[in-house]
Structures are given as C-alpha cells and as structure tokens.
Amino acid sequence: MRVALLTTTQHGHLNPYVPVVNALHAAGSEVALLLLSADGGALDEQRRQALGKAQVHGVGQVEMAPWSGDPARIGPMLRSSPVADQTAEAIRAAEPDFVLVDSLPVTASAMVGAHVSGVPYGMIWANLGGVCPAEHRRGRWPYDEQVGAYLTGHGVGWSTRTHSARSPILNLMPTIPALVGADAVTDDGVQLVGLPGAAGARGDEVAFAGLDRLDPERPVVYVSFGTIFYRRPDLLRTVILGAAATGAQVIAAVGDLAAELALPDDVLTAPYLPQREVLERADVFVTHGGYNSVAESVRAATPMLVIPLAVDQPIQAHFVGSAGFGTALQPADVTGQAVAAAVADLLDPARDYRARLRAAQPECGDSAARTAELVVGTVETLQRQGAR
Template sequence: MKFLFFPMQAHGHVNPMLPLIQELVSRGDEVIVYVTREFEAAVRNAGASPRLLDDALAVPSTVSVLPGAGGAPSMMQMMPVLLGIMRKSLREAPRVVERARTEQADCIVYDPMSVWGRAAAAKLQLPAAIFQTSFALSHSPTIQQEMRKGMKGVPPPRALLAIGRLLLTSEVMHWRHGMPRMSLGSAFTSVEDLNIIPVPRKYQPDAESFDERFLFVGPSVLSRNDRGDFPLEQLDGKPVLLISLGTTPINQQPGFYKACFEAFRDTRWQVVMACGKGLDPATLGPAPSNILVRQRVPQLEVLERARVFLTHGGMNSTMEGLWHGVPLAVFPQFGDQPFNAARVSGLGLGATLSAQDALNPKALREAIERLDTDPSYRSRLSEFQREFREAGGHRRAADALQQYATTRRGPRQKAA
C-alpha cells in the first residue's frame, strides 16, 4: 500500500511520526512524507520518500521577528507567527493537493495542524487518519475548559489582525478552490474514523469519553541517530541531569540557563543543557566545568543515562522522559505544556516548577534533588512504564492503519 503523511513542520510533530513511518516501510509499504528541507534527512533515514514543501511553512526556530523577545515569547506573541504560517499553508494547499493527487495513494495520514494535509484529506476522498501528536482534545471537557481559560482576554492588535487575515484567506481559498474552511478551533478538534494518539490511555484526561475511533498507542521511542560529535562517554559513571526547553522559540531564555549555571555549579551533577539553535551558548558566559552546553543534544541517548529531566513539558519530551523512567521537573510555557505538567504531577511522576522556582537557583536545586532522592517517584515510574509497553506503540498503530486503509478503499465517509 501507499501512504501519504502530512505532519506540521516542527520537530515535536515530525519526530513522533517517524517510528510509524519506519514500521510501515519495513512491512513493504511505500510512504511519502511532505516536509520542508529541515526534515528531509530524517524522512530518508526512516526509509520514506520526502516531497519538499516551501521552507516558509516551517515553524521558525527564532523569534527575532517579535518585538521585545528578550526571554521566552508568550502565546500572544507567538500567535501572529503561528497564524501567519497557517495563512501561508492555506495559500499553498491547492498546489500540495494537486501534487498529492498524482501519487495515486491508498491512504492519507495527517496532523490536524497541517493545513495542507487536512485539505488533501478532504479533497482526494481517500481513507484518511489523524495522527495527533498531543492529547486527544475533541472529547475532553477538562482540556477544553483549560484552553478557554488560557485564551481569556482580548488578544493584542497584531494577533487580532492575524486572525482576521487567516479567516479571510480561508474564505477566499474555499470559494476559489473548494478548500475546507479554517477556524481557530478546528485545528485541535478535527476527528476522522481513525485517530492515532501517541500517549497511553491512562495518561489521557477524560479517557472514558473517547470511543473506538481513538487508538491510544503510547509513544514510540527509536533512536534518531543524531549523536553527532556529542561526548556521551563524558557522562559515564556520573549522575546526569538533562535540561532542555525543546526546539521551538520558547527555548530562548538566557535568564533560565544562567539560573541553572548557579544552581548546579560545582555540585555532584553532570549537567547536559540544550539551549536551542536560536541562542548562541557563548552569550551565556563561561559554563561551569560540570555543565555541557550545546544548541542541540542527542536527547534519547542522554535520557538513557539521566537521573532527572528538567523539561518544558512538550508532549514529545514528556513521553520520552517517562519512557526511560526518568523523573520530570516540568517548567511549562504554553500550549499543551501546562496540561502535561499537571498530568505528570498528578500521577506522581515528577513535579511542576513555577517561573519563580525555575529562576531561583536554590529552589531549583532543591526540586531536582528531591526528585532524585525520593524513591516514590521511580517506583511510580516503573509501574507506569508497563502502560507504555502494553499500549503497542508504532507496531499497533501500523496494524490499525493497514487494516483501516484496506477496509476503507473507495470514497471515504468522514466521521461525524
């Protein structure tokens, strides 16, 4: 069979799909993935064939376009950038759909935040499945209520202008090309007859509300072969603390990294810190001798050696940390990260850090020590790891996807 994959162009959205893509290829299926050049090598390494998109559709790695971006950008600052990408995606969607039409595929798999993927699913009338890279949202009152809380208040003028432009472009593309209309909420609540959710059912809020269309397969953690020249041997025999705020522009927080310098300078910890490619490590000043600072690190390989993971709480990082049985100190920023922080804390798998604690070296050090020395965290993590193994991961997802594509050939019927 031939599958078309349409991820959103960000590491946290492409990476979770790669094990499933690799599994399908290993079974003899042909997989085509629509990505920007940044992800071309990763797609080829998974055995699939990339189809290159305009680089303007990628989530930017820096926030220099935003005024006053001296620390982490707020959601309101990020909104015009993200909505601008969605607007570009709407304009590009007709060309992508026509290109996808020539592939003669059997099934489409799309990230609901991938505008061109959703358009291809609607226009080509092929069996279509969703790969949701975070929580399932459509039937979760808990998450929807929290999202409404986070969006209270009037957005700033730049955000309002971006919203207006997006909705206008959506209408134009609908009337000119028959593209599905876009709304601010539809990117999060779209539902197909098969929805693959890469988290364990036990981790999903309101899990009982989701019917058989939702397949909770848990994460699939496979090496990304991204070690490069990172000195993993330097970690041997030492208690390792991994610090990373992910790959999006929220990782540009020099004040936080400097607080980490002070918190762990000359301690027992071997710290591995990823500051993101948008921030030059030299701007942080000389690093303590026990802290390795890189723009990017081989996260999976470091987690295999880590005792604690200080993370922003993105779903990809959260799942990878829990998969390896590492207690999490979650310093959430925006999006699904506060939900992850609350879920991790509620399940006793780690702790949530407030901004005040994360920027206070003494409080930060005490939180990390508590996670490492309290045996109850590792005990609960050990129990929870069984949930990951039993969920089935990429193999269960591939089984379901192949069966779905086989039984749904012909005009597809969208889920209500």
C-alpha cells in the same frame, strides 16, 4: 497499498514520524512523506537516510511565530494561506489510498487540503492536545476558536471538548493511560497507541563523549528546552545553576549559547545531545515539556521538572503532574532556589516518582508499529467496503 503522511520539518514532528514511516514500510505499504517547511526548515541527509524508501515531497511553507502573536491574525492567515490548495494538489499527485495528517494548529490549512482532496484521511498527534480537556487549554482559546471556525467552515471535524480536529475515520494518540489517566477525552473516536520514542534510528543521532566523564557518585540532572525554545539564555542559565546547586552533575543541551551562558566547568554541555541515551543515565530531566521529550522521559523512567514555555507544553505539564511522573514550575516562578528545591524533591526516593514511572513501563509499547497496524487495517477495511 500506498499511504501518505503529512507533517512539518520540525524535530518534534519528524522524530516520532520517522519510525511510523518505517513501520508502514515494514507492514508492506509504500509511503509518501509530505513535508510542510516550518520556518524554512529542510530535511537533512541524515534524516533522509533514516526514512529509507519513503518518497519525500515538499508541500509548502508554514510559520511558527504567528501562533504566539495576536490571535486575531490567525483566522485571516489561515484563510489566505496557499497551503490548503498545495496540500490537496500534493495528495492527488501522490495518489495514496489514505493520508495520515499530523494534527496541530499550524497544519490546519493542510487538514483542509486533505479533506478537499477526496482521499480518506486520519489524524495523529505529536502532543497531548488531542485528548486534553478544553479547560486546560484556556491560554490557547483565542487561537483555538480561530482554528475551529476555519476547519468547521471547510467541513473538517472539530472536538469542542478538546479544541482539536477530528477525522471521521481514524484518530490516533501516541500515549498511554498511565500518563493521561481518566482526565483524557478518549470517548470520541481517539485510540491510544503507545508512546513514541522506542529504539530505532531517526536521523538525529549524535555522539556525546561527555557521558564517559560522569561521576558515578553524583546524581545526574539533564536540562534541555528542545531545538526551538532553548533560546532563553537567562532562564536556561538560572535553571542549570539551580540544578547544579543540589550537588548533581548537570548535562545540558544549549544550542549555540554555550559561550553566552558562561557556565561552571563541571557542567557538561553540547549544542544537541543524544537524548534517549542521556535520559537512560539521568536521575531528573528538566524540560520545556515538548511531547517527545516527555514520552522519552517516561520510557526511561526519569522524573521530570517541566517548565512549559509555549503552545502545547502546558498541556504536557498538566498530565505529567497529574500522573505523578514529575512536577511543573511556571517560567515566571523560576529562580535558582525554586529549581534546586524542585530537583531535590524529584531526587528524593521517598517521593516515589521513579517507582510510578517504572510501573508504567509495560504500557509503553511501540506507537509506530501500532500506528502502522491500525492504518493498514483501516485501508484494508475501506478497500473491502469499496469493493462491495
């Protein structure tokens, strides 16, 4: 059995899919990883080693900036993109029995390529957009309408209830009922498969000696806006100082902004941090709401202050708030005082944030292993049907 997995080079997409690749290998499949280079990104050697036996193929280029620009440009960009043809060609060359496509607007052309390749395909998500009711995507509607028209025009399924693509065969959402609740749209063929972020090498591991310097008498607040959206020095500094004003020990991932931020000496910073390890020590996580960060925080039972900055992050902020796993603060409302008040609320044991997160732990599971199980079962079913 041979499975192709198509995604982008972004950390937020490689992180959850490296374990999926390895789980498919463990289930007896050969795996081809088809990579779209996002903004010129490439696969580094550490990540390549974490992928084990997978064959890695570059497919084409996608750009992130247009998805925060003029929505009217999205349709023409998708229609003129070579990515659809490049994807179909790459899939046919890899000769898989099944393709699992990372479903997000930036991969829309690749979805068309998977559809026209003639190979059976399924969808998987690295955010909660695939189950989020459309009314919570109002800020993205102009983009969604362009994507929906483009996909349906090429025969790809489209859910108007969630403004997201659908496979006719398999749709996998790496999340749990405790996070998305009854508000989630799951009655149109989407299966929940558990949270990403389980233990295991992903190729992004780094050391951080600062963990040994933590004061056990002080609560710990971890601040990170991810690897793409962190470049907002004024906002990041306000958040860090607001969290520090509570008396908490602050650890922050700041990319290359450390000198520019000019933070107090007792704020521990690094360009990039071992997030899963830090979250195990943290009492509060201040995050931009990237889905991997949210999922890893749920796994660590760490309450969140979500400050959604772009794209799918307001969706995650909505679900975190409705689940009672944290609270949200809009970027325009961020002040040192507002951050300090939100962090103090999250640190208050009487507010039960951590208790709700701990109650969700039995649901977390291993989304990579469950994904591999469902993909293998789907391929076996298709093969049996084809043999009749």
